[in-house]
Amino acid sequence: xxxxxxxxxLHKSFGRxxxxxxxxxxxETGEVHGFLGPNGAGKSTTIRVLLGLLRAxxxxxxxxxxxxxxxxxxxxxxxxxxxxxxxxxxxxSGGEVIDLYGRLRGGLxxxxxxxxxxxxxxxxxxxxxxxxxxxxxxxxxxxxxxSDVDLxxxxxxxxxxxxxxxxxxxxxxxxxxxxxxxxxxxxxxLSEVEELCDRVSIIRKGRTVExxxxxxxxxxxxxxxxxxLAHTPNGLARLPGVHDLDVRGKHVTLHVDTDKxxxxxxxxxxxxxxxxxxxxxxxxxLFLRHYQEARA
Amino acid sequence: MTTLAGTGPLLRFALRRDxxxxxxxxxVNTLMVLSMPNxxxxxxxxxxxxxxxxxxxxxxVSLRALIGPVFDDSLGALTAWRVGVYAGALAAVTSxxxxxxxxxxxxxxxRQELLASGMVGRxxxxxxxxxxxxxxxxxxxxxxxxxxxxxxxxxxxxxxLGLAGVGMVxxxxxxxxxxxxxxxxxxxxxTAAVLGAAFVxxxxxxxxxxxxxSALTWLxxxxxxxxxxxxxxxxxxxxxxxxxxxxxxGGLAYGLAGRRDxxxxxxxxxxxxxxxxxxxxxxxxxxxQRGAVLGWSVGFFLAGVVYGGLTEGAADLVADxxxxxxxxxxxxxxxxxxxxxxxxxxxxxxxxxxLYIVSSVLRLHGEETSGRAEPVLANAVGRLxxxxxxxxxxxxxxxxxxxxxxxxxxxxxxxxxxxxxxACLVQLPAIWLVGGLAVLLYGTAPRLAPxxxxxxxxxxxxxxxxxxxxxxxxVLDLSPFGHLPKxxxxxxxxxxxxxxxxxxxxxxxxxxxxxxxxxxxx
Numbered sequence: 001x002x003x004x005x006x007x008x009x010l011h012k013s014f015g016r017x018x019x020x021x022x023x024x025x026x027x028e029t030g031e032v033h034g035f036l037g038p039n040g041a042g043k044s045t046t047i048r049v050l051l052g053l054l055r056a057x058x059x060x061x062x063x064x065x066x067x068x069x070x071x072x073x074x075x076x077x078x079x080x081x082x083x084x085x086x087x088x089x090x091x092x093s094g095g096e097v098i099d100l101y102g103r104l105r106g107g108l109x110x111x112x113x114x115x116x117x118x119x120x121x122x123x124x125x126x127x128x129x130x131x132x133x134x135x136x137x138x139x140x141x142x143x144x145x146x147s148d149v150d151l152x153x154x155x156x157x158x159x160x161x162x163x164x165x166x167x168x169x170x171x172x173x174x175x176x177x178x179x180x181x182x183x184x185x186x187x188x189x190l191s192e193v194e195e196l197c198d199r200v201s202i203i204r205k206g207r208t209v210e211x212x213x214x215x216x217x218x219x220x221x222x223x224x225x226x227x228x229l230a231h232t233p234n235g236l237a238r239l240p241g242v243h244d245l246d247v248r249g250k251h252v253t254l255h256v257d258t259d260k261x262x263x264x265x266x267x268x269x270x271x272x273x274x275x276x277x278x279x280x281x282x283x284x285x286l287f288l289r290h291y292q293e294a295r296a
Numbered sequence: 297m298t299t300l301a302g303t304g305p306l307l308r309f310a311l312r313r314d315x316x317x318x319x320x321x322x323x324v325n326t327l328m329v330l331s332m333p334n335x336x337x338x339x340x341x342x343x344x345x346x347x348x349x350x351x352x353x354x355x356x357v358s359l360r361a362l363i364g365p366v367f368d369d370s371l372g373a374l375t376a377w378r379v380g381v382y383a384g385a386l387a388a389v390t391s392x393x394x395x396x397x398x399x400x401x402x403x404x405x406x407r408q409e410l411l412a413s414g415m416v417g418r419x420x421x422x423x424x425x426x427x428x429x430x431x432x433x434x435x436x437x438x439x440x441x442x443x444x445x446x447x448x449x450x451x452x453x454x455x456x457l458g459l460a461g462v463g464m465v466x467x468x469x470x471x472x473x474x475x476x477x478x479x480x481x482x483x484x485x486x487t488a489a490v491l492g493a494a495f496v497x498x499x500x501x502x503x504x505x506x507x508x509x510s511a512l513t514w515l516x517x518x519x520x521x522x523x524x525x526x527x528x529x530x531x532x533x534x535x536x537x538x539x540x541x542x543x544x545x546g547g548l549a550y551g552l553a554g555r556r557d558x559x560x561x562x563x564x565x566x567x568x569x570x571x572x573x574x575x576x577x578x579x580x581x582x583x584x585q586r587g588a589v590l591g592w593s594v595g596f597f598l599a600g601v602v603y604g605g606l607t608e609g610a611a612d613l614v615a616d617x618x619x620x621x622x623x624x625x626x627x628x629x630x631x632x633x634x635x636x637x638x639x640x641x642x643x644x645x646x647x648x649x650x651l652y653i654v655s656s657v658l659r660l661h662g663e664e665t666s667g668r669a670e671p672v673l674a675n676a677v678g679r680l681x682x683x684x685x686x687x688x689x690x691x692x693x694x695x696x697x698x699x700x701x702x703x704x705x706x707x708x709x710x711x712x713x714x715x716x717x718x719a720c721l722v723q724l725p726a727i728w729l730v731g732g733l734a735v736l737l738y739g740t741a742p743r744l745a746p747x748x749x750x751x752x753x754x755x756x757x758x759x760x761x762x763x764x765x766x767x768x769x770x771v772l773d774l775s776p777f778g779h780l781p782k783x784x785x786x787x788x789x790x791x792x793x794x795x796x797x798x799x800x801x802x803x804x805x806x807x808x809x810x811x812x813x814x815x816x817x818x
Contacts, residue, residue, distance in 0.1 A: 044818075051674045053816040073678045081674035087667045089584065090479065093568025103575035104675035125567035129404065129479060140671065153674075 034197035088128030095124030230272025372447030372527030451527030461538025581685030600704020629782030646723030725796035732803030739807030
């Protein structure tokens with residue numbers, strides 16, 4: 001399987017600020033790849049390098065097998081992009097913009113266009129200046145999703161959408177994946193990424209700190225356990241991999257490294273389990289762990 | 297009055313945001329007025345010269361339409377005559393810009409919503425905008441009155457108040473139109489159209505009679521300023537007209553503002569087509585710029601017709617005045633006086649066309665900084681292809697408007713079509729050179745791109761004021777226009793035309809090469 005996006009050791013600085021500091025990113029063809037990081041981590045800078053809008057200082061980047069800087073126009077025929085902050089021309093209607101973008105790429109599927117406008121409840125006759133933020137985003141989304149392309153690059157595409165539209169968006173992304181398209185989804189809405197993405201890359205300060213499938217990442221982290229026991233437990237604190245242990249009489253909460261879960265459950269069972277809740281780590285916990293460690 | 301709560305802070309905020317805009321506009325206007333007595337003194341130094349001028353104005357219908365009637369031969373009265381309409385129009389433009397900027401612009405951008413949610417009354421922002429315009433007009437009135445007091449205190453007061461009066465009439469007109477439209481650009485455009493209508497009414501009124509004022513003149517606020525007759529036995533009873541109009545329009549604006557929601561308007565934007573035919577970057581560039589090209593085309597053609605029609609009369613007027621003739625000869629070449637007048641007017645339009653080309657080239661900059669260029673360039677559109685659409689409109693548009701100016705001149709003057717067309721086209725290399733400079737600035741240092749306005753402004757100043765001040769050749773040579781052959785009348789010189797064209801092409805090429813290599817700003 002070829003890689004849709006392949007980036008290694010990317011550096012980019014603006015004056016003295018290092019926006020990208022050796023960033024790596026691999027996106028397989030046909031997957032939905034989550035691109036996570038707090039504001040200012042370098043997500044948008046990376047995307048702009050991938051689109052040939054910025055020139056990297058050093059490092060290698062390939063998009064659909066092409067160099068994004070020297071071969072931008074050919075690569076862009078197969079790419080649709082939704083920026084995080086969509087600005088439209090005051091006097092062009094949404095429909096005009098959708099068709100323009102479609103023609104400037106590989107073309108537009110009119111049936112899909114009509115279907116998307118319907119599902120996103122977009123009024124394509126309004127002029128650019130009269131759309132709200134969410135509606136401007138819908139214009140860009142419809143244009144991208146209806147285009148005949150291989151790779152969708154979406155930079156925080158849902159920041160202005162309401163929950164209903166967020167659902168429509170998620171359904172559309174799944175359809176795109178089923179058609180075999182590759183999607184790079186930059187976001188800091190973690191539930192959205194958890195819902196949609198096959199693999200994620202987490203970046204911080206211009207560097208990739210974690211990459212892999214959600215299952216892989218979870219394995220590396222802690223599960224939280226809450227239990228009600230028959231007797232006061234004994235020896236839990238001595239078990240390896242146990243963190244944040246809190247014992248109040250027969251009530252126990254703790255975090256445990258996921259690969260050490262087995263021993264903890266056995267120990268709990270010895271004390272007689274009345275009730276047990278065990279939750280896998282959410283992406284949010286994953287995410288927070290990386291950033292809190294960084295801050296500490 | 298809770299509807300006015302917050303007006304004070306809003307006014308201070310508005311004045312702070314306008315701390316550059318207001319002083320510049322007011323200073324330019326004041327300088328234009330206050331430089332006039334000296335200029336007139338040098339042109340019409342003796343009572344005989346002035347008597348001549350008055351006599352000619354009685355018969356010269358086209359000049360009366362352009363400037364208005366003269367009421368007295370004192371320097372003060374001549375100053376009020378010569379600059380009155382234009383200073384009034386400038387005060388009107390300043391006022392309308394201020395008012396729309398602090399009302400509809402704020403609503404359109406959504407900033408008003410944030411303000412309105414604070415401790416701000418429903419009518420506070422309108423009041424603050426009108427007060428800001430009031431401050432600008434009051435300062436203008438004070439400066440003009442003080443500066444002209446030497447020509448007669450009563451006249452100076454009347455003229456200063458008259459200018460401020462025109463300003464406030466258009467400030468309140470802009471306030472009304474800003475309630476009606478949804479876009480600030482449209483509000484500005486409509487108010488400017490009202491100003492244009494006021495100018496045309498006054499021109500029609502003044503040309504129709506040599507008695508000073510017809511009924512048509514009285515329909516125009518600019519006509520009121522003229523009929524105030526500053527320095528010529530002032531008619532003080534005209535002043536309340538300004539006040540009455542401003543109060544009536546202001547009341548209407550407040551009434552409308554109280555009856556609508558924030559961000560809404562009485563003339564909602566019409567919907568556009570649900571599908572589009574635009575399919576290339578060039579088509580998009582043309583679509584974005586076609587309105588401006590159309591406006592400049594109409595303006596240049598009409599200017600050509602007007603100045604072409606004035607040529608013979610103006611040449612007559614100048615013929616008897618050695619000083620004025622010298623200035624025209626410096627601008628237009630030492631030849632037949634009508635040719636010199638034509639050449640200097642065509643040269644002026646050439647200078648103004650340089651402003652067009654800068655504004656058109658800088659559309660690239662506007663598209664880039666607003667973030668609209670980014671998604672276009674993320675499509676299968678190369679940067680050169682994207683820029684080419686706008687540059688074609690800029691350089692081709694400059695050619696088009698100069699051709700139309702030539703047609704207008706030929707139509708107004710009625711003869712010498714080919715020499716006039718040639719004279720218009722010979723301006724193009726200098727205009728293109730200014731455009732080339734703008735492309736180079738944009739391509740290499742996008743942050744400095746607006747400096748192209750400064751370059752165009754300096755060139756305009758050299759071309760406009762240089763000859764009148766008898767500036768040294770070294771200064772005149774700084775402007776590309778200074779190297780052009782003075783046509784019609786003078787001999788054609790190919791060398792400067794070819795050199796300037798080649799230089800313009802080289803600048804464009806260098807700018808585009810830099811644009812290809814640099815990061816897009818975001």
